Amino acid sequence: MILWQSIIVIWLVFTCSCSFAALVEDLSINGSVKSLNLIIDNSFPATTEIALSTNRLRIDLAGRLKEGPGIELSLEQQLLWANRPESVALPNYRINRRFDLEKIWHENDHLSGQLQLDRFNLHSHTESFSWSVGRQAIGFGRISLFSPLDVIAPFPPDALDLNVRPGVDAIKITQYFGMAGQLGAVAVFGDESDHNSYLLTAGENLNNIDLLILAGRLRDRAMFGLGLAGEIGKVGIKGEASWYRGVAVAQPGGDLQDHFGIAALEAWYRFDNGLVLIGEYLFNGYGSKRPQNYQRVAASAPIQEGLGFLLARHYLLLGPSYQFHPLVTFNGLVILNIEDRSSMLRPQLVFSLADNFQLDIFWTFTTGRKIEVDPLTAVPVIRSEFGSVGESGGFFLRWYF
Numbered sequence: 001m002i003l004w005q006s007i008i009v010i011w012l013v014f015t016c017s018c019s020f021a022a023l024v025e026d027l028s029i030n031g032s033v034k035s036l037n038l039i040i041d042n043s044f045p046a047t048t049e050i051a052l053s054t055n056r057l058r059i060d061l062a063g064r065l066k067e068g069p070g071i072e073l074s075l076e077q078q079l080l081w082a083n084r085p086e087s088v089a090l091p092n093y094r095i096n097r098r099f100d101l102e103k104i105w106h107e108n109d110h111l112s113g114q115l116q117l118d119r120f121n122l123h124s125h126t127e128s129f130s131w132s133v134g135r136q137a138i139g140f141g142r143i144s145l146f147s148p149l150d151v152i153a154p155f156p157p158d159a160l161d162l163n164v165r166p167g168v169d170a171i172k173i174t175q176y177f178g179m180a181g182q183l184g185a186v187a188v189f190g191d192e193s194d195h196n197s198y199l200l201t202a203g204e205n206l207n208n209i210d211l212l213i214l215a216g217r218l219r220d221r222a223m224f225g226l227g228l229a230g231e232i233g234k235v236g237i238k239g240e241a242s243w244y245r246g247v248a249v250a251q252p253g254g255d256l257q258d259h260f261g262i263a264a265l266e267a268w269y270r271f272d273n274g275l276v277l278i279g280e281y282l283f284n285g286y287g288s289k290r291p292q293n294y295q296r297v298a299a300s301a302p303i304q305e306g307l308g309f310l311l312a313r314h315y316l317l318l319g320p321s322y323q324f325h326p327l328v329t330f331n332g333l334v335i336l337n338i339e340d341r342s343s344m345l346r347p348q349l350v351f352s353l354a355d356n357f358q359l360d361i362f363w364t365f366t367t368g369r370k371i372e373v374d375p376l377t378a379v380p381v382i383r384s385e386f387g388s389v390g391e392s393g394g395f396f397l398r399w400y401f
Contacts, residue, residue: 342368
């Protein structure tokens with residue numbers, strides 16, 4: 001079956017390339033091969049460690065229709081191997097996609113595969129106006145570690161690969177004015193009507209402060225967001241907040257509150273020795289102050305939809321980086337749960353092995369109170385967020401062509 005998958009991908013790439021060559025001008029073909037390999041030490045003593053390997057082949061085709069708009073198409077194939085298939089799954093992007101343009105083989109087996117069309121859109125851009133229709137990448141917000149305004153398909157705060165944002169089925173238009181002003185509208189279509197999003201956006205630079213505003217409906221929630229970015233001396237400062245009216249409150253798979261907000265304040269500074277430090281305080285309004293409620297939070301709509309990824313209310317995030325050598329860089333990540341005092345620490349070394357060829361080696365340490373078994377009910381009890389998960393580590397290979 002794996003051989004057939006490879007043949008299908010090669011055939012699709014060849015067919016798409018030939019079709020593009022006949023229909024478009026300025027054709028470009030790029031892509032990447034990525035391999036992420038992990039060992040996860042499960043903290044609960046009754047289970048064994050998890051080993052997995054996820055490998056992706058991506059082909060990006062771009063050009064311009066003759067005397068027409070630009071066109072973009074991307075195919076991605078993923079192969080996932082896991083020693084415990086029930087513990088991991090292939091990604092599911094359908095909440096922001098109206099059309100099912102993917103094929104899955106051997107789901108929940110030790111070796112499974114997914115072939116998807118991750119980009120397929122028409123677009124045009126001038127100095128004063130731009131539009132795009134189809135499967136595309138859409139991102140908002142300017143905070144680096146975790147952005148409360150990145151509401152459509154945000155990256156988790158511990159994501160290793162931030163180069164490619166998952167495509168969503170959307171229509172986007174933007175009108176530009178002045179030096180940095182813009183007004184826009186976005187419609188994102190999900191697998192059902194309740195998952196559609198309709199947002200208006202506005203941006204401007206006022207007195208060297210970048211302003212970003214979002215308003216509309218996010219998957220049936222009324223929402224409003226505001227972001228500011230500027231500098232105080234040599235320190236970069238960014239602040240963002242978003243507010244939501246809950247839907248299906250207290251129902252299975254719904255929101256837990258009638259109203260909730262997510263807000264963050266981030267500071268950035270580069271020291272004279274080259275060390276770069278990013279720090280962020282995050283208020284996670286849909287989360288809980290009590291660890292015994294974490295399971296309810298994990299089953300609620302914000303987590304299931306990918307709006308957020310953390311379970312408590314208050315966090316401190318740190319992201320130091322330092323270049324030891326032009327070919328070797330250190331990146332770090334710290335996430336501290338202020339409520340239960342658990343934490344995650346991930347040191348990461350990035351090696352440039354050749355042009356467009358990179359190796360990341362990392363390990364994730366966790367601290368906090370471990371899971372305990374209630375002696376009366378024999379039910380596992382969560383006592384902290386990061387203390388409930390084990391340490392993990394591995395390597396990540398990336399080649400771009």
